[in-house]
Amino acid sequence: MTPEPLTLASERHWTWQPKAAGALRRKRLYRRLLSNTLRDLPVINSWNVLMRLVRAIVGLALLAVGLYIIIGEHFAGTSADATLNARLYIVRAPIEGKVTLAVQSIGARISPGALIAELTDQRFDTARLLELDRDRTNQQIELDRLDGQREALSASRSRFDVQSTDYQRGRVRQIEARIAETKAAQDAAATRLRQADAEFRRANELSTRGVQTAAHLDRARATYDVAQQELESAQQRVKYLETELTSARDGIFIGESCNDAPSSAQRIRELEQRLAELNVDKEQVKARIVQLDRQIAAERLRVNNLSFATLNASVIGLVWDILVDDGQYARRGQDLVKIVDCSTLIVTAGVSESLYDRLSVGTAVQFRLFRDDRIFNGTITRLGGSGAASLYTNLVVGPSAQHLQRFDVTVTVPDLAGEADVGCAIGRTGRVIFTAGPIAQFRRFITRYGL
Structure with missing residues (x-):
């Protein structure tokens, strides 16, 4: 069961x-x-x-x-390295000479026009300037000599002018006296002519009557003819003297015992000719002096430029390096001071080849410094490619060996110039963001809403 x-x-x-x-x-x-x-x-x-x-x-x-x-950050486009960089302005010695530095410390900020250094060359050859000065002195001596001769000749000419004037006045008075004398003789000749004419008429009348002989009539006729010629001679003499008087008043002296001018007037002409020659010589000397003055000014300027030079800054920036000591003798063209031109602030970055192939000039990017929450907008201005060591010849910060293995990109960031703490912070590093990743998006979100 x-x-x-x-x-x-x-x-x-x-x-x-x-x-x-x-x-x-x-x-x-x-x-x-x-x-x-x-x-x-x-x-x-x-x-x-x-x-x-x-x-x-x-x-x-x-x-x-x-x-x-x-x-997201792995696939975002960011640079492997990025450095604040700027153009390097090198102050070189334009002449040889002793250097007197006005800037004493590295990192000192300078403004345009600020004194950087002075050079003085006390061993400069000034033989050419001394020779020109000597020639200028000789020409001045020659000019003074010509002025002395002109003054002496002018004084002699003044004396001869007085003498010539006195002679002319005396000669005029003499001729006027001769004219008066000749006119008196003319009047006497006219009187004798009238007398001879009366005697000739009486003799002719008596001879017609047979009272006088023919010989007496001939003597009366001869006396009349002589008196007539004497009157004519006196009249011509007056005309001659009046002509001589007119010429004498004009400064031209004519006469049997005179030339056209007295010796004083001839001497004045000689002095005037000599003075004219001296004036020509003086103008030539003055022209040479003016030419020498121009040459001396040019030579003095050349000597000043080659024996003394003042070096002033032409950019706003800071002293990067001092290559000489104060008081040292520098050669022409030697580098003295290196200055950073803060107005040319740029960002040099290195990127991978895959990212480099996606970039183009003019593309907007972002830049952020390490240990700084601020993000600055920038623009790509140059794609230097790989092995871009030659692009850094005139820049302050050179590329590292790792940077040269990457592809070089240059970025301008205008907003950096307005920031006092980073406006010339050469050498500071950061990162350039070409394609925004999650972190950059989160930062923009916080900045936008002020969190």
Whole structure:
């Protein structure tokens, strides 16, 4: 006989049931067993379960954000290195000479027009200038000599002028006296002519009557003719003297014992000719002096330029390096001071080839200095390619060996000039952002909303 399934009547009592009620009894048994088992299990703390669930969710979220940032920054376009750079302005010695430095410390800021150094060459050859000065002195002596001669000749001419004037006046008075004398003789000749004419008429009348002889008539006729000629001679003499008087008043003396001018007048003419020659010589000497003055001025300027030089800054910047000592003798063309031109501030960056191939001149980028939260907008101005060492010849900071293995990119950042702390912070490093990553987007979000 087969035994019936065991049924739990109580916790420790087992009984046998008939076979007909097997299914119902088994079902009830399972329910009781399950209920008793659940009552015997410990109670689970619902708060601990909730905290474990929250921690799991937060961990998964942080893991997702971290993976997003790492992967996003990896695929974002940023430079491997970026350095603030600027053009290097080298002050060179234009002449040879002793250097007197006005800037004494590296890093000193300078403004345009500020004195940097002075050079003085006391050994410069001034023989040419001395020769020109000597020639100028000789020409001045010659000019003074000519002036002395002119003054002496002018004084002599003045004396001869007085003498000539006195002679002319005396000569005029003499001629006037001769004219008066000749006119008196003319009057006397006219009187004798009238007398001879009367005697000739009486003799002719008496001869007609036969009272006088023909010889007496001939003598009377001859006396009349002589008296007539004497009157004519006196008249011509008056005309001659009047002509001589007119010429004498004009300064021309005519006569049997005179030339056209007296010796004083002739001497005056000689002196005037000599004075004219001296004037020509004086003008020539003056012209030579003017020419020498121009040559001396040019030579003195050349000597000053080659024996003394003042070096002033033409840019705004700071002293990067001093290559000579104060008081040292410098050669022409020697480098003296290196100055950073802060107005040419740029950013030199190195990028990978894959990123370089996606860039172009004029593309807008962003620049951020390390340990600085500010982000500055910039523009690509030059793509230098790989091995761009020659591009750094006139820049302050040269490329590193690692930089030369990358591709060179030059970026201008105009906003840096307006920041006092970084306006000329040559050598500071940062990063150029060509394609914004998650961190850059998060920074822009914070900046935009002022968080």
